[in-house]
Amino acid sequence: MPDPLISRLKTLIVTTLKLEDVTPAQMADDEPLIGSGLNLDSIDALELVVTLEKEFGIKISSSEESRTALASIAHLAEFIRARADPARLPR
Amino acid sequence: MNAGAPDSNIAPVRNPGPGWGFRFLCACDAVLPEWLFRPLRRLGTAAAIAKMHAQRANSRAYLAVVLEREPTLREIFRHFFAFEEFMMLRLRVARGLPHRGELAPDAAGFRELLASGEPALLGTFHFGHSDLTGFLIGPQERRRVFMVRQHRENSHDTEILGAHFAQWVSFIWVNEPANLLFALKEAVATGGSVAMKCDRLGFSAKTEAFQFLGARRIFPFTIYHLALIFRRPVILSVGLPAGPGHSTIHCSPLFRPDDAGKAANLERARAHFQEFLTRIEGWLHADPTLWFNFTPLNPPAP
Numbered sequence: 001m002p003d004p005l006i007s008r009l010k011t012l013i014v015t016t017l018k019l020e021d022v023t024p025a026q027m028a029d030d031e032p033l034i035g036s037g038l039n040l041d042s043i044d045a046l047e048l049v050v051t052l053e054k055e056f057g058i059k060i061s062s063s064e065e066s067r068t069a070l071a072s073i074a075h076l077a078e079f080i081r082a083r084a085d086p087a088r089l090p091r
Numbered sequence: 092m093n094a095g096a097p098d099s100n101i102a103p104v105r106n107p108g109p110g111w112g113f114r115f116l117c118a119c120d121a122v123l124p125e126w127l128f129r130p131l132r133r134l135g136t137a138a139a140i141a142k143m144h145a146q147r148a149n150s151r152a153y154l155a156v157v158l159e160r161e162p163t164l165r166e167i168f169r170h171f172f173a174f175e176e177f178m179m180l181r182l183r184v185a186r187g188l189p190h191r192g193e194l195a196p197d198a199a200g201f202r203e204l205l206a207s208g209e210p211a212l213l214g215t216f217h218f219g220h221s222d223l224t225g226f227l228i229g230p231q232e233r234r235r236v237f238m239v240r241q242h243r244e245n246s247h248d249t250e251i252l253g254a255h256f257a258q259w260v261s262f263i264w265v266n267e268p269a270n271l272l273f274a275l276k277e278a279v280a281t282g283g284s285v286a287m288k289c290d291r292l293g294f295s296a297k298t299e300a301f302q303f304l305g306a307r308r309i310f311p312f313t314i315y316h317l318a319l320i321f322r323r324p325v326i327l328s329v330g331l332p333a334g335p336g337h338s339t340i341h342c343s344p345l346f347r348p349d350d351a352g353k354a355a356n357l358e359r360a361r362a363h364f365q366e367f368l369t370r371i372e373g374w375l376h377a378d379p380t381l382w383f384n385f386t387p388l389n390p391p392a393p
Contacts, residue, residue, distance in 0.1 A: 018353055018354075041297070042272055043296040043316045043317075043320075045272075046272045046273075046276065046317075046320060047316075047319075047320045049276075050276070061273065061276075061277070063270050063273050066273070
């Protein structure tokens with residue numbers, strides 16, 4: 001049974017960043033998001049951060065924090081679980 | 092606001108001069124009469140041309156493109172001296188010299204923005220009096236403006252301007268691109284307008300090619316991506332000298348992100364930027380010294 005938060009994050013990443021050559025199903029949980037892996041640049045990262053903040057009511061306020069959060073989808077899920085109101089998380 | 096430590100070891104030197112240079116000019120300006128100080132500044136400019144080989148070569152290369160011939164040494168001198176005189180004006184405005192920025196009759200976009208009170212992303216260029224426009228608009232229109240600046244050893248001119256206009260202008264000092272974006276996010280969240288330069292590639296995460304000075308050249312395009320992310324309008328502006336104590340501010344129409352989707356918005360953004368670049372090119376053909384471009388000209392697209 002896939003983790004609903006991880007599934008939601010994969011869909012959000014693909015739709016927010018309009019990724020054309022990758023589907024949510026193709027994304028590995030431990031794939032790096034920045035630099036290698038999906039090869040997102042800093043503007044992509046910012047766009048993703050703004051979307052995540054709206055979706056989950058969290059705050060990511062520095063590049064260090066975003067680097068930690070966006071290290072991989074699994075890291076991102078862990079980061080959001082630790083900060084978001086559980087009512088906003090997908091079940 | 093500080094996006095990255097102001098570390099002159101990291102920052103590439105663009106318009107190098109001694110760290111004490113601006114302080115020296117301020118001191119001379121305070122004690123020397125203009126009839127004596129101006130010829131001394133011309134001598135200083137000549138010395139700078141002799142000493143700054145890279146900047147001289149870049150000025151020559153840029154002027155050759157605009158003029159479509161090799162520039163004379165006199166034309167290179169005029170280019171350097173125009174920059175020096177603008178630096179002097181900045182220092183004088185910072186010390187309280189009255190100076191007003193008047194909106195050009197065609198600056199409808201800026202008027203609309205000022206009337207609405209809406210925060211915006213202000214794109215500007217190393218061109219004419221543009222560097223002063225944020226300082227002038229802030230207090231004149233009572234708008235809080237954040238300016239993105241790279242910290243260098245010789246940032247004294249910017250620092251004293253910032254101190255003089257501190258009520259309306261804040262800086263986002265940046266030496267690291269990733270930090271810049273988060274500092275911008277914070278500035279936008281506080282409801283301020285953010286001014287950033289759109290002609291040098293240094294810290295731009297997104298670039299695109301535009302027709303400029305006879306070639307498709309690479310320009311920063313980050314401002315439009317930020318507009319889409321934060322749903323803020325973009326306005327491009329430049330300040331032109333308009334006689335003693337005045338600058339005229341020319342600007343583009345407002346670019347507003349709409350709900351048409353990212354690709355359609357970026358397509359409109361490209362047309363918006365190209366239109367303003369074409370206007371800048373027109374001004375440069377009339378007076379090539381307006382663009383303070385002592386770095387390599389924006390490279391042609393591969």
